[in-house]
Amino acid sequence: MSPQVRTPTARVCERCGRAERWDSDLEAWQLAREDGEKQVGNPHCLHEWDINGTFNPVAEPEE
Numbered sequence: 114m115s116p117q118v119r120t121p122t123a124r125v126c127e128r129c130g131r132a133e134r135w136d137s138d139l140e141a142w143q144l145a146r147e148d149g150e151k152q153v154g155n156p157h158c159l160h161e162w163d164i165n166g167t168f169n170p171v172a173e174p175e176e
Contacts, residue, residue, distance in 0.1 A: 117172045127161045129154035 122135045123145065131154025132145035144151045154160070 116174060118170055119172045120170070121168050124162045125152075126154050126158060127163055129158040129160070131155070131158065131160060 120135070123133070124142070125132045130152065132147070132152035133142040134145045135141075136143045144153060146152065
């Protein structure tokens, strides 16, 4: 079986700390909540998502 491509399910802005999660029902990014509080960050930030981080979009097939 060949490797599968997967998509991220969470992201955090490196500048302001805004956190979002992928909602597959809405097919859109939604604000994450921590202890019931929305992680909005700075609304005027040009968000810098950690796209060069540790997430690997290629999932090796399970044997």
